[in-house]
Amino acid sequence: MSDQIRIALPQINTIVGDLKGNSKRIIDHIRKAEAAGADIVLFPELTIPGYPPEDLILKQKFIVDNKLWLERIAKENHKILSIVGFVDNQEEIYNSAALLYQGKIAAVAHKICLPNYSVFDEMRYFAPGKRPLIFEFSGIKFGVNVCEDIWVADGVTESQGFRGGAEIILSLSASPYFVDKRDVRLAIGMTRARTIRAIVLYNNLVGGQDELVFDGNGFVIDHRGEIITEGKQFEEDFIVVDLDVSPLRAFREKDPSFTQDKLQFQSPYEVRFVSLEPSDMSPKKPELESRKFTPLNRSEEIYRALVLGTKDYVTKNGFEKVVIGLSGGIDSALTAAIAVDALGSENVVAVILPSEYTSETSMRDANAVAEKLGIHTETIPIQNTFKAYLETLKDVFRDHPRDVTEENLQARIRGNILMALSNKFGWLVLTTGNKSETSVGYCTLYGDMAGGFAVIKDVPKTMVYKLCEFRNQKANREVIPKSILTKPPTAELRAEQKDEDILPPYDVLDPILEEFVERDKSVKEIIEQGYPREVVIKVAQMVDRNEYKRRQAPPGIKITQKAFGKDRRVPITNQYHT
């Protein structure tokens, strides 16, 4: 009976629906794990189909195809034990992990806990597995978990540890990013490890998929709850660790608390055992490089999420270049900086679209941003088109004073011009609206909301400032000109316009929005927290009334606990406003 094992966690970036490409990625990383002398290689959740495959699961052929690829991978896998995520269909459909060993599918574990909240719809697709899997390999007992299985307390993991005697927990995961998610995940991993006195390995997907960014940042935690190592944040990584179960065996034997906890534990599940024939592990294993990990600070974490989300949306959808309307304001400056970091300055085109209300400061600032980022600009004035519209609408609008209609028209001309460039040159339009304005509807449908991807849609305005400051600090120079950071925000759709004409100051607005949108607090509760009554009522009304705009917004990257999109499913027709 051995007590040593080497395990590899390839933290890879899969693509939804790319069964062939994902399978190639898997096989390449099995080879890499073999070369690294690993005995086991553990992949992220739903490795073959990609995550989340959503309604592709409803296509029978998709499931058939993903199983064909699993069989091909199994045949390619002889030397080590590979644990790969796939969709199984045994009477019902399961989110599953296959144990591939000696050219065959040796066992399959079904995900038991299915998340059906926030952005997750797994009960739409999958039946819950029933029995947590324990397998014995090389004299060590392992429990296999799929993502949510490890999140639910007193469930799968504890059953594996206390009932099944698992010494090492292997978790395949696709856990999307939001601010501070690392802390949440590590706390879960530590708690489970400490509770059952086992080593926990958690391999998390990395990459952008529509509105989600998976941040990677997998981990290995020992039986005392100490972090052994972590995977990189927001990039692919290849973790290899040597594990020794003798300390945890000694601990379990010596310390009576383990036996006590084990006896007290009421298992909700019957566990299932599989024993894999002894492997002929290579006695010679290459020496491992030591790993270093420093967690990103909050601003860098968010910034990196936005860069990765943008890069993957653009490239996985087959685009090379993006186009951004630069207004001279902070939102478009930040969006441009993110795009440059995601795609390179040669793949970002800036368009400046001045009107009669565009100030000289704005022109200067817009050009300065482009220059500092090294991106090509086009300047396309919108006055003549605006005049043509006004002339065309003169009769039907006679006797009606100017109002928001004419402001929206300007925003929509800009949207049309950006879309025309997109159509003509194949560039993807990135929109530049932040979460604060998207929340209250301070944006124009088909105007500044027109585009393929809304990079900072889930970033509150106060955070927009912090991200710009971070970017400047990081570069150790003014990437985003200081004047942009200090001038009052304006849409410049009429003379002397300022955001604060209509909106409360952003440092008042943003915390109210966080309570109302992200925490689902009522107007009354928010007022009781000390926010001004009139402001709270007005903000809540604006959020509710503008649901129709958000429903037609482009997708964008989720970075908060609750983003607009599939994370927040509020009816448009809705007469509840409290």
Add this chain to the structure above:
Amino acid sequence: MSDQIRIALPQINTIVGDLKGNSKRIIDHIRKAEAAGADIVLFPELTIPGYPPEDLILKQKFIVDNKLWLERIAKENHKILSIVGFVDNQEEIYNSAALLYQGKIAAVAHKICLPNYSVFDEMRYFAPGKRPLIFEFSGIKFGVNVCEDIWVADGVTESQGFRGGAEIILSLSASPYFVDKRDVRLAIGMTRARTIRAIVLYNNLVGGQDELVFDGNGFVIDHRGEIITEGKQFEEDFIVVDLDVSPLRAFREKDPSFTQDKLQFQSPYEVRFVSLEPSDMSPKKPELESRKFTPLNRSEEIYRALVLGTKDYVTKNGFEKVVIGLSGGIDSALTAAIAVDALGSENVVAVILPSEYTSETSMRDANAVAEKLGIHTETIPIQNTFKAYLETLKDVFRDHPRDVTEENLQARIRGNILMALSNKFGWLVLTTGNKSETSVGYCTLYGDMAGGFAVIKDVPKTMVYKLCEFRNQKANREVIPKSILTKPPTAELRAEQKDEDILPPYDVLDPILEEFVERDKSVKEIIEQGYPREVVIKVAQMVDRNEYKRRQAPPGIKITQKAFGKDRRVPITNQYHT
């Protein structure tokens, strides 16, 4: 022990979130039921919150408020037994039905089967109930079901009939419409009634809610599976029936098959019993009017769904008037006819937006439609604005030939003008795209897709023709001019353009789309059905590639088994195309 009872089913149109208004509707109908001499009144599902309340359920205060309203209704309810839908929160959140009797909440039944497929997300919000409710009232045994409870075979209803001895099943429902849903629902009702030899009463919600239309059409079916009566389709109704349980009692006693089936049935649930004190039912009951019901034919059914869905979206969201761009084509003609039937001709404004490519035929047909429908038109030519755009883009587009960019620009100018009218006059823009073009992306984002509500978004083009023919037949005159029905479809965005330049004929396209989109069949399977290989491959590609456009489309009415929107959740970033 009595064997006679009078039951009322108010088939009402509730509004999501309108707790106060819905409560008033409930109290009014309790009064109406009392006046009709009913002993029991059964409301549709989630009567107080409206259906589906979606993420409003995540607001704690929403649930608290809905329970306050339930208590108020209970206090108003003394003379009869009222069964009202609400959201209960006992440790967990339940989709529930309350039995209100003698001024109190006498019992609560929790929905047990939670739909989490198609447009439904009930597992996101609710915990499943555990024990089906049986109550005894006036010597008769009743089973209370909430919607899906009756849809699942060998479940709640059979447990109530075989284990609980229920003689009458009362089902609160909010079952949305799609083509032929009536047949599906009646088949379920008949099967359950025959299986347990009980009377089934099914009260279904009526009204439009965002993308859904609830068609009402509740029913009462006797223990032999014969229809006693049905509620009107697509309008409010008030069904009152006198029921006599003595025939079913006699049948159950005489026929040994009932006892056999009862003994064989493996109940998945423990049922729960409540006995309500004997009521003092009024001995004098007013005589009931006889009811007649003739089901609508398929075209009329769909047409009425579109009218109700449009009317409710517009009015429940506080609009009075709508504006529609009339092209002279069939889609906008049908949309205008539906709008007129929904809102009255005085509330529909037609805008004709000719370009240099607009034919005289189109102008004549557009004007003819407006004239026949009696709606006001504005004619706003787009050439000058188009020229202004071309002039503005001249430099940046130099050396690039004309292509789809210039076509889209024209569509977007039209979209902008309609939106400008919307902004200036407070009219809601109705878009006119059908399901065939929405499927393959033969439409312009922010152009013809710009607007608040997409009336015929789920209507395939071949069905558009049928609906126009139906409308003309119904009116016994040409509401939609014959020339529109016979000319070949064109977008008129360049000279001599026809839909068939790019698309297969619609009678080939539509059945392929039905297989690929609604039935999730693979390209291979569709080709095997005999459709031309190249066409199927091209159509499937077009559908997949245009997911990004549909994601930004306005909501519209579901009339098929699978509509775009929350019914079909396909990733944009997706490399599976087979």
